[in-house]
Amino acid sequence: MCYGPRIPRQARLFPVVLALLLAAPAFAAEKTVAVFDFELIDSSLEGSMIGKNPDEQTRLETMAPALRGNIDTLPGYASVDIVPVRDKALAQNLESCGNCALSFAKTLGADIAVTGTVQKVSNLILNINAYAFDVETGQPIARGSADIRSNTDESWRRGIAYLWKNVLKKQFEAAP
Numbered sequence: 001m002c003y004g005p006r007i008p009r010q011a012r013l014f015p016v017v018l019a020l021l022l023a024a025p026a027f028a029a030e031k032t033v034a035v036f037d038f039e040l041i042d043s044s045l046e047g048s049m050i051g052k053n054p055d056e057q058t059r060l061e062t063m064a065p066a067l068r069g070n071i072d073t074l075p076g077y078a079s080v081d082i083v084p085v086r087d088k089a090l091a092q093n094l095e096s097c098g099n100c101a102l103s104f105a106k107t108l109g110a111d112i113a114v115t116g117t118v119q120k121v122s123n124l125i126l127n128i129n130a131y132a133f134d135v136e137t138g139q140p141i142a143r144g145s146a147d148i149r150s151n152t153d154e155s156w157r158r159g160i161a162y163l164w165k166n167v168l169k170k171q172f173e174a175a176p
Contacts, residue, residue, distance in 0.1 A: 034110035142171030
């Protein structure tokens with residue numbers, strides 16, 4: 001019986017090979033990243049006299065989501081939801097509690113833990129800092145700092161954008 005022309009073996013395998021190549025990125029293991037809420041270190045005279053500034057607290061709440069959004073655009077990385085440990089993390093000072101950020105990230109199943117601070121020296125001088133660590137080894141993956149001048153929504157937005165684009169992104173891309 002003849003069923004039509006014989007198709008060469010290479011031609012029969014081409015669709016299978018093509019499908020595997022196209023699906024390969026979907027099978028690539030993404031590194032998951034837990035980006036914790038940034039903390040304010042207010043060493044300004046204003047902070048010691050007046051206390052918490054609601055505008056700064058609102059700005060502070062935008063830092064981690066901005067960084068998560070940037071990380072999610074980077075191939076091979078995906079942020080995880082920190083809600084299950086958020087209250088516990090907020091109750092700690094993640095910059096000085098030892099490895100609690102790594103423990104929280106491990107609980108979430110994340111590969112990388114990211115913490116950050118905004119240090120306010122005055123209404124004119126602020127500094128945004130971010131640190132990323134491998135959850136298993138505790139080794140740094142990325143770290144950086146951006147100085148900003150003026151205490152406004154725009155300066156904070158520009159500061160975190162600069163920190164990502166010019167410092168952290170390159171370190172994440174170079175990480176093993």
